[in-house]
């Protein structure tokens with residue numbers, strides 16, 4: 001049997017002075033692009049943060065690509081994350097004093113990999129950003145910034161690619177385009193995509209779905 005990309009058991013999380021949030025067990029195999037669907041406040045972002053090792057659960061266990069995250073020290077967890085997990089945040093979070101290509105080179109070198117300019121060029125071309133590689137973040141449009149965030153998240157070919165509400169505030173046409181782009185770029189990199197949404201329009205393209213209540 002292949003090692004699952006994500007496998008969790010009995011996860012829960014508790015914010016101070018709040019009732020605990022309990023999550024369904026998640027099991028995702030390679031290539032099973034997955035949707036986390038739930039209303040506002042149901043815990044989607046909280047769960048993504050736990051799966052990505054950005055916060056530790058109150059109870060339960062997370063395994064990413066066979067690694068139990070709770071067994072890793074904070075510094076080992078940082079290293080593991082940069083090698084195996086890509087995040088696409090709603091804000092691009094690029095360093096403003098570096099050009100687009102420099103930002104992506106940095107993401108590559110932080111994961112311990114050698115900078116590989118030909119891979120960077122290929123990904124920028126696939127995302128129609130090749131004309132903008134020497135532009136600074138404040139010289140990019142919002143759509144270009146969103147694609148830049150995608151380029152940076154995928155550069156290390158992460159086993160798991162996580163996106164929190166990537167289609168929030170997009171109309172039907174753009175929702176469709178961004179999803180197609182994410183799915184095709186995940187396929188090319190061999191990454192398994194996990195996205196959250198409260199947008200019930202986008203169920204079709206995903207092979208797996210979890211509903212948070």
Ligand SMILES: Nc1ncnc2c1ncn2[C@@H]1O[C@H](COP(=O)(O)OP(=O)(O)OP(=O)(O)O)[C@@H](O)[C@H]1O
Pocket residue numbers: 015016018038039040041042043044045046047198
């Ligand atoms: N830092 C925090 N302190 C206390 N409670 C929090 C904190 N962050 C989130 N919560 C609460 O935890 C619950 C889950 O929040 P979360 O952001 O995970 O939901 P979500 O499903 O991602 O929502 P949305 O779709 O609106 O982004 C909510 O009730 C929220 O109010």
